[in-house]
Amino acid sequence: MDPFEDEPSPVSIEYEPVSVKDVLVEMKDTAELLIDLSYSAVLHRNEDLAREVLRLERQMDVLEMRARMGLLMASRNPSDAEQLAPVLGIVAATGTISDAAGDIAKIVLEEMGLPEAMRAALPEAAGVLVRGVVDVDSPYADRTLEDVDLESETGVRVIALRRGGRQTTDEDWLLNPGPTTAIAAGDVAFLRGPDTAIEEVYETLTGEVYEIPEIETPDIDDLERAVDTIIHMKNLSELAIDLAYSSVLFDSEALAEEVRNLEVEVDAMQSRFEAWTLRAAGDAPDPVALRGLIRLGTSTEVISDAAIDLSEGVFRDIEVHPVVGMAVEESDEIITRIEVESGSDLDGTAITAGVPETEPTMSVIAIRRPDEGWLLVGDADAEIHGGDVLIAKGTRTAAGAFEELSETEA
Incomplete structure (x- = not known):
């Protein structure tokens, strides 16, 4: 079977008035889902997930063209051109992320081959993500996510839904389904959750048995080092994308500088990765x-490089058009950068499952230490030290109060 045989012909695109803000929101959400699906396709050697990546990549091409058309129509004078130039850079960078995700998916579709050690290492790094078609007799069919209450009951989250038949070109992607979103029979659902729960939820949703792949790992030290490095590169690159969008939202040179720090780290890691792979x-x-x-x-x-391009307007001290801030603000939580002063209330605070033992609190997603580099916290436990730079996510109110805890009293 040709893995690309169901690809439709390129869609003809004509200009029509669109909200540039809405297009940018959809592009950002699509890019994040593309990264998630592409690595999961590699993990599971799953051609269906890989094909979904290519579907989304085609969707991104359309969004990119519509965004460019809208931005060209919005530029009426030199001032507009100056503000919109970084927005065009964001559109191009998001398209680059999409293309890279498509290249990752083609590792599976073109049967390039990957060591089994990759499958052993990725579950811990990427979690379990599965794709399934909602069965007409599923107890979840024709119910809202709030009614099903899947995440509270099982820890499994519906991260996206795709509506529309296999051959249709007018597919309806629901990238951030909320409580009022209804699951319909025939939907293609993308689920993420703990491996202890995903099997039962998948079977209830699709009526099919979920098969957990068996993994055998060869005992090759250099290969294990290479795999560990690529996992860390993946996590740092995803963090860089998050920080890049937030740097634009807050016009924050501090966050943009952290994007640059991450890109330098990923470049250095790639060099080591290539050496270990060749060995x-x-x-x-x-x-x-x-x-x-x-x-x-x-x-x-x-x-990782695309994250730098996303932040280019901030680096060049160009006032980015307000439409960008509106788009990022609508689609994301607040991410903030906090420098912890020695002797502050945060100095010595324990972090359990990514959450510091403070009130109020934020979810700490990464720590940069002067002597140790980046520590990706996620769901892990750690301790905050004076001199740490924290990357944390949460509400606006909590962010302000949390930052006060990082400061020593004058």
């Missing part, structure tokens, strides 16, 4: 199976 080729039973791993490293570094 591993000498001991691997099938060196050709490492070809996909090399593609994965290259595409991950491209995503």
